[in-house]
Amino acid sequence: MVRRRRRRTKLLLLLGLVLLVSFLVNYFYTEIRPTVIFGLRSDYAKALPFQKVPVGLESLRAEECGRCHREIYEEWKTSIHAHAYTDPFFQAYWKRDNQVWVCLNCHTPLENQQPTLIQGIPQDRVEKAIQIRNPRYDADFQQEGVTCAACHVRDGVIYGPFDDSVAPHPTEFDPGFRTTKVCYRCHNVVSGPFQFYNVGPCGTYPEYEGEYFMKEKGFICQSCHMSEVTRPVAEGGPIRQGRRHLWPGGHDPDMIKRAVAIHVQADSPVPQAGHPITFTLTLINAGAGHKIPTGDPDRHFTVEFIVRDQEGTVLDQQLETMGRWILWQPVIVEVYDNRLLPLASRDYEFTYEIPKDRKGLVVEARVRYHILTDGQHAMLREKYGLKGNDPYVFNIYSREFPLDSTLGVALNTQPLDPRVGCSSFREGTVNPTGHQIFG
Numbered sequence: 001m002v003r004r005r006r007r008r009t010k011l012l013l014l015l016g017l018v019l020l021v022s023f024l025v026n027y028f029y030t031e032i033r034p035t036v037i038f039g040l041r042s043d044y045a046k047a048l049p050f051q052k053v054p055v056g057l058e059s060l061r062a063e064e065c066g067r068c069h070r071e072i073y074e075e076w077k078t079s080i081h082a083h084a085y086t087d088p089f090f091q092a093y094w095k096r097d098n099q100v101w102v103c104l105n106c107h108t109p110l111e112n113q114q115p116t117l118i119q120g121i122p123q124d125r126v127e128k129a130i131q132i133r134n135p136r137y138d139a140d141f142q143q144e145g146v147t148c149a150a151c152h153v154r155d156g157v158i159y160g161p162f163d164d165s166v167a168p169h170p171t172e173f174d175p176g177f178r179t180t181k182v183c184y185r186c187h188n189v190v191s192g193p194f195q196f197y198n199v200g201p202c203g204t205y206p207e208y209e210g211e212y213f214m215k216e217k218g219f220i221c222q223s224c225h226m227s228e229v230t231r232p233v234a235e236g237g238p239i240r241q242g243r244r245h246l247w248p249g250g251h252d253p254d255m256i257k258r259a260v261a262i263h264v265q266a267d268s269p270v271p272q273a274g275h276p277i278t279f280t281l282t283l284i285n286a287g288a289g290h291k292i293p294t295g296d297p298d299r300h301f302t303v304e305f306i307v308r309d310q311e312g313t314v315l316d317q318q319l320e321t322m323g324r325w326i327l328w329q330p331v332i333v334e335v336y337d338n339r340l341l342p343l344a345s346r347d348y349e350f351t352y353e354i355p356k357d358r359k360g361l362v363v364e365a366r367v368r369y370h371i372l373t374d375g376q377h378a379m380l381r382e383k384y385g386l387k388g389n390d391p392y393v394f395n396i397y398s399r400e401f402p403l404d405s406t407l408g409v410a411l412n413t414q415p416l417d418p419r420v421g422c423s424s425f426r427e428g429t430v431n432p433t434g435h436q437i438f439g
């Protein structure tokens with residue numbers, strides 16, 4: 001009798017414990033840990049306020065601006081900002097995140113572009129936001145992503161970098177256009193409670209602040225992402241010094257090539273059969289004003305060495321990765337971050353024991369940039385309807401070195417010694433456009 005009661009008490013205790021644990025886990029995920037992978041900051045927690053059409057214009061659409069600012073419009077149209085909403089990678093990830101509203105505050109930032117209005121965010125919990133239908137929502141305008149008006153229009157006035165424009169619409173000079181202020185709101189995402197990031201996702205800004213390029217060179221985001229150009233700003237207007245509206249970044253292999261300098265060395269110019277040889281690939285962040293890779297935590301570089309014989313059969317290979325490693329569950333913890341700060345370099349070593357009886361061997365050194373991993377890409381395709389065939393891996397550097405007596409020549413004929421580039425860079429031989437910074 002006593003024994004049976006004891007067993008029942010034990011069972012009840014166990015049940016109680018299970019209930020308590022599941023309650024705590026549930027409480028943690030619904031009340032403490034945010035459902036999105038970043039925290040809210042007061043600026044991007046809200047959409048940019050509703051904008052009316054400035055006097056003299058027919059609409060806020062980019063195409064309307066393009067009537068007079070033709071070249072700027074054509075550039076913007078090809079840019080990632082114009083595709084911040086239609087971007088298939090965004091659409092797939094957004095679907096995974098149950099199309100939560102907060103993403104739109106940067107990807108389609110104007111209230112005019114958003115289907116709902118946020119009336120309040122209890123306890124800063126994104127999923128608890130009180131939403132109502134936005135009667136002034138313009139679905140076509142939403143497709144424009146980060147549109148002209150998101151950066152330029154406030155309170156019926158068009159803000160810009162000049163103080164002497166004569167335009168058919170109201171204009172106002174805003175010195176912020178020649179600073180990083182314009183980029184800060186969206187390119188600096190903070191972490192939330194129980195999110196132990198070094199720097200929030202897509203947080204290029206804090207990786208840049210105070211670093212070499214800004215301190216010593218006075219470079220701002222625009223110096224590298226909006227190259228200078230001399231041209232009429234509007235059709236028929238005076239010729240001015242302005243900037244291209246292209247914002248090349250991680251989707252543009254030429255831009256990534258600009259960020260890195262790569263050089264390969266070997267411990268001996270004459271490989272000996274039966275002996276090991278060690279190759280060293282030096283990777284320098286020679287041209288980005290922030291860490292590489294930056295921003296989206298999926299981005300990473302891989303550095304590979306591949307030994308092949310005459311038939312192309314792979315005899316040996318080595319792969320190393322540069323990026324940030326984040327544990328997403330049960331809490332977000334950045335395990336490590338081995339990205340390169342501006343002007344920092346890293347050596348990647350590979351040792352290979354050359355076989356006695358093989359001829360015609362080559363070592364390929366390869367550096368690639370990945371928008372996301374193959375695994376994530378497959379996951380987005382299978383589960384979240386990732387569409388299109390947008391490339392997500394780019395070859396940044398690839399070169400073959402023969403494992404024979406001609407190795408020394410091959411090593412000496414590399415296009416450019418990055419150290420030379422770096423020192424000349426330090427001495428200030430920067431291309432006046434501020435764009436082609438290296439090489």
Ligand code: HEC
Nearest residue numbers: 064065068148152159160161162165166167171233234237
């Ligand atoms: C009917 C022609 C026309 C249209 C449409 C038009 N603009 Fe302009 N805009 C001009 C002219 C002309 C100037 C002055 C050019 C100059 O002084 O070099 C100008 C100047 C500007 C400037 C510089 C302001 C400054 O003082 O720094 C910006 C920014 C600008 N426009 C943005 C826009 C945007 C955004 C739109 C669409 C919402 C737009 N414009 C639509 C003709 C137009």
Ligand code: HEC
Nearest residue numbers: 084087090106107109182183186221225247248249250251
């Ligand atoms: C209103 C928000 C917003 C502002 C302001 C903004 N950006 Fe962006 N930017 C974005 C978003 C969102 C993306 C990502 C779009 C995508 O890939 O779907 C992006 C992408 C980029 C990229 C390309 C990344 C890639 O993967 O190719 C660069 C470079 C960039 N922005 C630079 C700038 C600079 C420089 C400024 C300031 C002049 C700026 N941005 C201002 C929201 C913004």
Ligand code: HEC
Nearest residue numbers: 062065069072073076146147148151161177182233242243
């Ligand atoms: C992500 C923010 C952003 C977006 C989107 C954007 N611009 Fe700009 N725009 C800027 C910045 C920054 C400058 C200042 C460049 C400089 O220093 O001259 C600028 C400058 C201008 C100028 C003055 C001329 C010049 O080159 O400096 C005009 C005109 C202009 N933009 C029109 C447009 C139009 C039209 C669109 C859409 C097709 C657009 N902008 C989209 C950030 C933006």
Ligand code: HEC
Nearest residue numbers: 187208219221224249250255256259287288289292293295
């Ligand atoms: C000295 C030049 C330089 C400066 C200054 C600079 N960048 Fe970059 N940025 C680059 C280069 C080169 C790349 C390409 C390498 C890469 O993607 O990692 C890049 C890449 C990027 C990307 C794309 C990341 C990706 O793959 O999605 C973003 C976003 C970006 N920069 C934003 C900014 C912002 C915001 C600022 C200002 C706070 C800034 N950059 C300042 C040179 C610069």
Ligand code: HEC
Nearest residue numbers: 036044089090093094097102103106186187202294295296
């Ligand atoms: C505070 C502004 C901000 C918010 C909020 C935001 N993003 Fe972004 N997002 C950016 C910027 C800036 C970039 C470009 C950074 C880069 O390319 O490194 C970006 C890039 C991306 C990319 C990479 C796109 C590509 O072409 O590879 C995806 C995917 C993305 N965001 C999804 C989301 C989702 C989903 C949410 C909501 C859960 C969200 N973003 C919320 C600013 C934001």
